[in-house]
Amino acid sequence: MSSPSQEDIATALDFKNKGNEYIKKSDYDSAIEFYSKAIALDSTQSIYFSNRALAHLKQDNFYSAVVDCDNALKLDPKNIKAYHRRGLSYVGILEFRKAKNDLNVVLKAKPNDITASNALKVCENFIREERFKNAIGGSGDNAKSNICQTLNLESFNANADLKTYKGPKLNFKQLTDEKNSPAGVEVENMSQEFISGMVNDIFLKGKTIPKQYAAAIISHVDRIFLSEPTLVELSNENTKEVKISVCGDTHGQFYDVLNIFKKFGKVSKDHIYLFNGDLVDRGSWSCEVALLFYSLKILYPKNIYLNRGNHETDNMNKIYGFEDECKYKYSQRIFDLFSLSFESLPLATLINNDYLVMHGGLPSDEKSTLDDIRNLDRFSQPPREGLFMELLWSDPQAANGLGPSQRGLGFAFGPDITAKYLERNKLRKVFRSHEVRMTGVKYEHDGKLVTVFSAPNYCDSQGNLGGIIHITPDNGVLLQNGNDDENLIVETFTAVEHPDVKPMAYSNGGLGF
Known part of the structure; x- marks a missing residue:
């Protein structure tokens, strides 16, 4: 002292x-x-x-x-x-x-x-x-382990919201197993027209789709996520007319998500989007963001990808508002379906064998390789330590080596950790999100690590820009927003206006201070 x-x-x-x-x-x-x-x-x-x-x-x-x-x-x-x-x-x-x-x-x-x-x-x-x-002698996960894939659509037939719904219609197919028991739901007619109507006629007017629709969309998209590897691999090296765009946290900022598509282009066969975790929580339109991304995934399964973030977990959703928002707008059952679908999300994406994208940070194990990510069993809530947790939670630090995380979960990792990981796995850069960067995109660790954050004016208070990284082989823009890579275009954007609803408006507890 x-x-x-x-x-x-x-x-x-x-x-x-x-x-x-x-x-x-x-x-x-x-x-x-x-x-x-x-x-x-x-x-x-x-x-x-x-x-x-x-x-x-x-x-x-x-x-x-x-x-x-x-x-x-x-x-x-x-x-x-x-x-x-x-x-x-x-x-x-x-x-x-x-x-x-x-x-x-x-x-x-x-x-x-x-x-x-x-x-x-x-x-x-x-x-x-x-x-x-x-x-009961277990983790409790088994009780919800197959909710999406045992969904019975008829269980929603008595809901009043179906009778009063006047928005765009969806048709569903009830799937069954070999015993003729319900085995989830398939959306038969997802279309751009439905998605546009859902956004413009329902969400932007402060309304909700029927619970049956939400449940069917989640059940269908969960099967898509289940079919994807833990480490998704994308490439546009031989299809240079295709752009791959990487976005960071969106945190329920629905109006800013719509602005991303308006400003940089919609999901299409020539434009692949990767949203790098923390889709929900904090912002008060998390249901709308998740249902939009899920609907787009059904329509364009090979053109939009979602990595899991630390906020696609039960603990975070209870603390930061998504569960309460789901219960307010839909029901506890819809949140439970979302929760299980989050457990199916991939943990990382490899683009052109050059760029590794995960939400949080690199492994603390100095011998870790990409195969360690590929071999992870991701279908659960993350543990408190280990590679699974670190991919979701860790952050970079300026000093070399490993240090304690300021968050209390995961690690802080230095430039030497990044450089050695890239060399060991023959990679060019790491893209990650997880932290606000005032400039939207920030090059760190001698340019080997890039943080991209896509929720501008985060929580209506930070005043930060949003960022997006486009992978366009041999057509990048050097020096733009700090870019040093001829394959990348780095762009930023400001927040747009939204209705006067505060962040975490539906939260009944936790850190809604």
Whole structure:
């Protein structure tokens, strides 16, 4: 602990106040910078650590927030904000019992705190579910393991939404197995006309399609995902008229997704799209985004691909709003179908044997190869450690080697890790997403790793651009937005207007602070 001079104390206070100003502007990087300057001069102030914890929490840097709250509480064991922020951070890293303890402290001091109360309910639900799974002697996954592929369409016939629905129509085929039992549903007439009508006449007017339609679309697309490998391989080297476009997180920002297709072209036989995870959560149109992507996948199974992100998981969906949105707009059953379909999503994509695309980051195993990805059993919720988790959760760092993740899950990996992985697997670059980049696309690790993030003005507060990377062999645009590759075109875009619905508008708990 420092012994600051009076001058240091005064300067540190000024830095703290500047950090507070940046918090109000949602500029969390700058806030962290100024809180860190304050702490460097005067590390005796609990509030400096708990304020920096808030900035880390806003960026999903849960591990860093926990460390700051620990330091804040050592200095002032009565710092309720530190307990609150540490509790929410524990929720973020799925440590629900630790979160519960901290949130109970908060609610004892502030019984009417809505955020703490909602987060505590989430923790208690997770703890109950874990106890139930342990009591029945398994993970609980088997109970939902075949929902999509045993779907009985007739079970939706009594729903009133079918009788009142006046939108574009779909026809379905009930599939059966050798015992004549229901074995999922096939959409027989998916078309561009249906998709356009669903978007323009239903979604853009604030309406929903019937639950039967949603269930049939999910059941059909799940079979497509099941047929795809864990590492999808794409190529346009010999078909240079075909463009492959890689997008990062979209996070339920439906209006920005529509703008991507308007600005850069629709899915077609000459334009393949890859959306690199985190399709849902945070934004309040996650159902619309998922159903649009799923409908396009049915119509163009070889022209749109979806990688799984860390938000295509049950824990994240319960915390960040997608489950609650599904229950509000459709039903718990529709969320359960989505949940299973997320378990079928591929984990990575290899393009032209040059570019590896995954949501989070590279493996921590220094001997790992592409075959390790190919051989993963992906059909489950991700474990807390190992390659599966790292592909979804890890982030790059500036320093060489491996370090702890600021998020508390996965690792932080350095430029040397990236360079060795590329060399070992004869790759050119890694594309990943998972983190906001103010410029939409950012070249990192000596240009060997590229982060692409496609949710502009993330959560209506970050002010960032969205980004997209087009793979166009021998027709790239050098120096555009930092591009150093003659096969790539790197473009950015701004957010578009949307109805006045706040992020996580349907969330009943978790981190909706």
